[in-house]
Amino acid sequence: MTVKKAIIPAAGLGTRMLPATKTIPKEMLPIADRPSIQYIVEEAIAAGIEDILIITNRSKAALEDYFDYHPELEERLARAGRDADVKLVRSTADMANISFVRQKETKGLGHAVWTARHFVGNEPFAVLLGDDVITGERPVIGQLKEIADREDAPVVGVQAVSLDAIGRYCSLDVEKVADRVFSVRDLIEKPKPHEVYSPYAILGRYVLTPDIFPILENLSPGYGGEIQLTDALAKLASQRQMLAVEFEGRRFDTGSLEGYLECVIELSLRNPRCGSWLAEYLKNRAKTL
Ligand code: UTP
Secondary structure, X not given: OOOOEEEEEOOOOOHXXXXXXXXXXXXXXXXXXEEHHHHHHHHHHHOOOOEEEEEEOOOOHHHHHHOOOOHHHHXXXXXXXXXXXXXXXXXXXXXXXXXXXXXXXXXXXXXXXXXXXXXXXXXXXXXXXXXXXEEOOOOHHHHHHHHHHHHOOOEEEEEEOOOOOHHHOEEEEEEEEEOOEEEEEEEEEOOOHHHOOOXXXXXXXXXXXXXXXXXXXXXXXXXXXOOOHXXXXXXXXXXXXXEEEEOOOEEEEOOOHHHHHHHHHHHHHOOOOOHHXXXXXXXXXXXXX
């Protein structure tokens, strides 16, 4: 299978980052010099994805504006001779074919994915969660695409998390089939300690096939009263081969305060605009802690 489309669910309410996210979408919070959503779009593009659909809601129009032109600002910058800044401002509108759809009710991630069905049509597609920034040598969604292309099967991106943390994720029942590749037998969302299958949890990246849509359409609400993508994946895994890839990369949960701050520090240290300044600042600051 060849994956050319990606969806980015970004319609969650972001209640873990209040009060900042009362009016600013969490995907627009800056990580160094750009909003976190831009890193996710860049990951998809680096993996050869051509068309991207971002799933938003009525309070996230800032996302649409960010990937559009801004004629007034561009004109002002051009008049001031700031040509590099004109290019910078326009670049986010030209980076990919990006479109938007609104999830009209916050009914869960599974429901958000279902709202993308018309965009996806009958093709395999990538899913990159809007609040998981993942860095690595190779784009993580590309690592999943590679296996999906080769094995012609849906693939989820996993890493082992601590047993203390697994209750906040989903847990996968897996069997190893190759280096870093597993066959998925079952999954459970937010397991209680006695329900944990393994430390492997899905961390924000998927390559799915359109047969997930009829499953989502008929799914009853699960954990938290929401339509859970995990429940649909469990059903899919019972019907066809599904694989998990233990991806190489570092994942930041930018929807939590700690994950967001770690991400800001790590990616700012790597940013040529502010990296060496920040390293120096942190070294000096650490002496006084
Ligand atoms: P999260 O549970 O991490 O995000 O959803 P949230 O609901 O915004 O977070 P909190 O817990 O209130 O802080 C995982 C992903 O699913 C998307 C979110 O935007 C995030 O990318 N999502 C969740 C939707 O798009 N729609 C929903 O109805 C729920």
